[in-house]
Amino acid sequence: MNPYRSYDARIIEVKELTSREKLFSLKFLDNEIEENFTFKPGQFVIVDIRGFGEFPISLCSSPTRRPIQLCIRRVGRMTKFIHKMNEGDIIGIRGPYGNGFPMDLMEGSNLILIAGGLGMAPLRSVLWYAIDSGKYEKIYLFYGTKSYEDILFRDEIIHLLKHGEKLNCHVKLAYEVETPSCIYLERGFSEKVCKGVVTDLFRGEEFDVENSYALICGPPVMYKYVIRELLDRGLSPGRIYMTLERRMRCGVGKCGHCIVGTSVSIKYICKDGPVFTYWDALSTRGLI
């Protein structure tokens, strides 16, 4: 078995989410793989465009749903290439890799999902898994975005703003740039949408910190502020989970690009992560 070999998958749907992000729905050509492919929320796959290269992308669909989906932002050479691909095109997928969020451990607790920008993609997997399984007390989603136009999965988010309480899901949104659509949205959901950063959404919220887990994903700068907010509220560092990004080339702990830490603890983000607790961050330098 060659762990670097990817399996053929067909792009069955391409959906434009924003001007930069597209959602790719995939189906493996091999029926056996298609049926057996399972993953945990928070895990990632390596997308292989034969003849051009590979890149890691987190899975943004829930394991409870099909097809598997990847939300890809156009930022570099490879993602530019995949953005030009259409329905029916074939790409390679290998994985899933990483540890994922400990969903079983968190059963029966509140989940506080805190997403910033593209960080919504891996947390969407957790969100729908938690809603579908119904095993969690209450789900909070705090989502910080640039503007209305940059909201990922806009339909789903608006749907949850409207009907989230029925699904036991409390969604709040913060935007940075004021556009007419944002103001319109804010007018519609005055309690749930505001101008500001993601930590502003904590205002007026009360959680049972003894029975809550926080799950964070966003740009590197966001972690510091969000973690400080959570610690101030009394959440234990062991209950703060975050998913991190590094240049993962191989996904199996060989190529060395994602090594962080010092002489006493070295971690491979691809193998030991990408999900870490705040305890890990305190004992491993360079993690966040």
Place this chain on the structure above:
Amino acid sequence: MRYVKLHSEYFPEFFNRLKEVGRVYGPVRHNSTYRFEEVNSIDELSLDYTRTILPPKKFFIRPRDAMFKIQKNEVTEVDGDGKFVLFGVHSCDIHGIKILDKVYLSNPPDPYYERRRKNAFIVGISCMPDEYCFCKSLGTDFAMDGFDIFLHELPDGWLVRVGSVKGHEFVWENQDIFDDVTEEDLRNFKEFEEKRAKAFKKSLNKEGLADILDLAFTSKVWKKYAEKCLGCGNCTIVCPTCRCYEVCDTWVRAYEALRMRRYDSCFMPTHGLVAGGHNFRPTRLDRFRHRYYCKNYFDPEAGFNCVGCGRCDEFCPARIEHVKVLDEVREGLI
């Protein structure tokens, strides 16, 4: 372990028998440096070499290594080549291979590495340290395993240690050239090892090193040396345990590409760069420090990631000395 003796007069015959095992690669002199190259006769070998530029890792993880051949939608794994003999590997390099084994053979095993490792027949050789070697202080100056046979120099031949089943098979099949070890041989062996132990000029104080380095994250010494460092990445390429690689697809014909991997270095600014332009190790200081942390990571089972071969010192154009940097960091802390 089994010990046998190889008399000097049988040495050419021994070499010829090794050629039957597979292609033989050994240390060959090029001006003032040495390289592992294919050798056909013992005259080409330089058995008293100090260290080669590239360590034997180049036979297991190649500087440029084809993984897959891609033709339209067909992907085929590139097959490795046949059996080979690595002749004259020093014990520090054997320890280097053992550290690579830990990474590359752990779950999931790297198939390319695994195949080459199975195809290799490793013949170790004893050596005399020069001014760069500090393997003794790291405990890598003597190899107890990781080789097939190991040759120790004696006045009239070689004391051979047999370290694996493959080595046993070789000695078994070629019994006519090997002899039993005598008391005198053992005395000579002991004498050589004592002489060797005294010859080390450099040593690394590894007492609590991993913890000290961790505490000294903000030490000024890192900054001082990071300014001196040229960021060329020589030290990582020649290191027997550095193993970072980059993957890229290369087109060889209009409809045929090769997925290649090649050595990468954590001294390159692109090493920590992710899509969107965010770099997790943006400055040379970050990258310089990272290498020292990676090399001196202490694994309770396997020890340090450094084997003390001295390559990074010898081939550093800025003359930065590994041991000196670590000693200064230690001093700076107290």
